[in-house]
Amino acid sequence: MEVEGLCSICGRPAKLHTCHLCGKLVCSQCMDHRKGICIKCAGGREGSAPGSGDTGTFK
Numbered sequence: 001m002e003v004e005g006l007c008s009i010c011g012r013p014a015k016l017h018t019c020h021l022c023g024k025l026v027c028s029q030c031m032d033h034r035k036g037i038c039i040k041c042a043g044g045r046e047g048s049a050p051g052s053g054d055t056g057t058f059k
Helices: none
Strands: 003-006 013-018
Touching: none
Parallel strands: none
Antiparallel strands: 003 013
16 A cells, blocks of 8 residues: 655655565665665665666775
8 A cells, every 4th residue: 555745764745665574664765665664774774776887985
């Protein structure tokens, strides 16, 4: 079931999905759909979209 509202991570208005770990309602950009969890639970950084290649690590 999709809900419309503000994303718990980025604050954008969108159709929201529920993270299976923390229960936050997040937009598609802040959701790792392969894992069914938000980017926070997946270890991503706020502002980096899943699949963007940004792993949040320094080289």
